[in-house]
Amino acid sequence: MNNLSMTYRFDYIEPYWQQEWEKRRLFEQADLPDSKKPKYYVLEMFPYPSGQLHMGHVRNYTLGDVIARYKRAQGYEVLHPMGWDAFGLPAENAAKIRGISPAKWTMENIATMRASLKRLGFSLNWDKEFATCQPQYYGQQQKLFLDFMKVGLVERRESSVNWDPVDQTVLANEQVIDGKGWRSGAPVEKKLLSQWFLKITQYAEPLLQGLKTLEHWPERVKIMQERWIGRSEGITVHFQLENSTTNLPEHFKTIDVFTTRPDTLFGMAFLALSPDHPLSTYLAASNNQIAEFITEAHRLGTSEEVIEKAEKKGIKTGLRVLHPFIKNKYFDVWIANFVLMEYGTGAVFGCPSGDQRDLDFATKYNIPFNTVIIPKGENPETYPVSNSPFTNKGILINSHFLNGLETHQAKELIIKRLEEIGVGRKTVNWRLRDWGISRQRYWGCPIPVIHCPNCGIVPVPENQLPVILPEDVDFTLSGNPLDNHPTWKYVTCPHCQADSVRETDTCDTFVDSSWYFARFTSPHYSAPTNKSAVDFWLPIDQYIGGIEHAILHLLYARFFTRAMHDAGHVSVNEPFKALFTQGMVMHESYKDALGEWVSPEEIEKTPLGLVKKGTNENISVGRIEKMSKSKKNTISPSAIVKRFGADTARWFILSDNPPERDMEWTEEGVIATYKFLQRLYRIITKIAKDTIANPPLTATISEAAGNLRRTVHLTISSVTEALDAFAMNVAIARLHELINALAEAEKFKNEIGMDYVRREAAQNFVLLCGPIIPHIAEDLNTLLSQNSKLVAESAWPTFEEKFLIASKITIAVQINGKLRGTLQVKPDTEQDTIVKRAREEKTVAKFLEGRQVIKIIHVPNKIVNFVVRG
């Protein structure tokens, strides 16, 4: 493959067309365009400027570009912007390791990646570009933050965080590996810190309900969000402590327990508190054993594997609670390691008959219990007393006034009774937590707040926005550089002029990406949004990105949109009308004899198998995995573009798989695509040379010409349909068919009408290819077109029904549903004629011989089926 032929010189032609598009400003528009065209906003998730584009980006942006170009051709005013999710830890790490300022590092990366994107020929509106690390952007974000503060969506409260004592910073859960900080390796501590929260829980219900309106979202993303929001209906029961425990503070004398299964209340065997429950903490203060138990429980960690294996453990507190309905019936209050403080009320009542954990716990500590629920239809007398609990809905037994009722009836009744006697109230519980956005880091959006010893928390006055990140910071010290900055953090209070301190926390970078799509509609405006522009463009008609953002980014963005709506910044409630989640780009992975990963570039194919270049060491082929630096199985997009061109990369990345599925990047595939595009170029070039631009169309054309014209119109129809369905792979298959038909048609080039039809076919083909391989399309278009319009300015081809009709069609002949032959007939041939002709077929006649035809089923233009007996 050293000798790849090259009739089409992409290496200078692609940049030529890219400049041409730019010159004509084809992809730009005003914030509020004055055209009368309907709008279409297509957006791909903007990249983090790591420095290099990867194949995932190429797939993502190619998909978006196909849609953008296709919609533009269909007459839409298309907004297709690009920007940079530019804040984040890697820039700070670069600063620490290499002494480059985060800003410089980031802007250099952006420059590299912007050039790569441009080289791929994406039809982006670069006029609207911004990076989230620019004060013009994050200043407006600070404005939003203050607006959210005004409407009560911001709260400062203590929260327990993962604290790296060496790096002096908060770690996200993902950055804690085996209980240790991912960078420092130091054991992570739990620490209570004052943190800023956005009250996303206020929007739990609308965010849940809103999912139902998102018809064009993948079902699984909606289900993931639904489960994440986690609405559950139940009741909070107030358990009274035994009267004798008088030495407790008043508010501890009732323990609230949230349950979705109040029907099993008569099966209660114990009450268990979370180790983090306020009462547990209170008791620990005066009881060493309890304190020790709690410490032990914390040490266990919260990772999944640990939880999986962890034994249910508990300790008695010595307290007892009274059953709400059974007089003088008391239950021990335990502190148990399996009760989560984060969910419900941090306390549960244990019902071993209906819950596996409760049963495990009761068995371990010999706690007696009743069976209260059994499957419907079972005999209460003979149903085996639980060695495994029955956790489904069933029939209540041993439950006083609930006996014999089904779960849903029992629930209803007991909730009513509990409410009547005032020891419970119906509650909706959510799994969704408020969003802690404080990060003790430099490279993020400063939270625009000042701490004044007199006035408390004071928002930075709007006329002092943006609060700009200082550039003279020291990354050699540990902790947050903003906190260590000598002057930036000290200010005077805007109210009372007292010496005050700036908030040194910055925003979680997910905040930056929660509203960028709105900012794109007016990126230079003096407020977060320009209402007329944002209302014109939103919602986004098509959003495209990876499934990894199914929950966090997409949920935060939905929340922000609603919050911005309520603060008067946008009019929509849901930002993304349609969402498409693309699959990953995978590649084979390779290992050497020592088991070390080896990159594809270091490998050579030999007759004896794969070996390492230079050393001839044997290489074993591993699994096909997601491209990643750690597995060294990445392929650099720029290397591919350099060698094969942008159009090759674009076509290949779309051609093999449905876009929502994972795809494997293979060298063979790229080379095959490259060869195909060369062939395509040769075939169309030849047609351009051979045919005359505008011959008179004769009244009747030959059959071959008619067939070709039919293929063209079928292709227009099917490619359009495929693109609408996001089936780029199918669209490409249809384009293959058309080019094959064009190659075939050369044999009939002298037949009547062929000259004209071939040229027309080639012109249509070029337009249909435009969204996928825009450079080749432009180039070929200049050979075929009679006007100076570029493909990027041309309308999408339309097909005519009359040309879709075939002169002959094939009918399948079945006997008892089995194919026994085919017939060539004119369309809409009568059943009688078809049956007669079918009976004349040799094989059909053979199978019908001596058998009685009971029934004939005829589906016009498709099949005829003889139902026979014998």
Next chain:
RNA sequence: GCGGAUGUGGUGAAAUUGGUAGACACGCCAGACUUAGAAUCUGGUGGCGUGAGUCGUGGGGGUUCAAGUCCCUCCAUCCGCACCA
């Protein structure tokens, strides 16, 4: 454990309302051109069978004239969430 997908040739995959399974492509085989290779072009390519045929969309069952498609059931793989009360 809960939830969601997916399962079709050697490979990636197509397949309106159920209506000729495997479109299109990769790979492979054969041939042409070539000193040779590369590139290109032509033809072939689901399994079994010399053949007529026959089997075939994860397994089993069902509905139907007809099932990849609808129903029941089982299996496998992948993904997400997970001590959620």
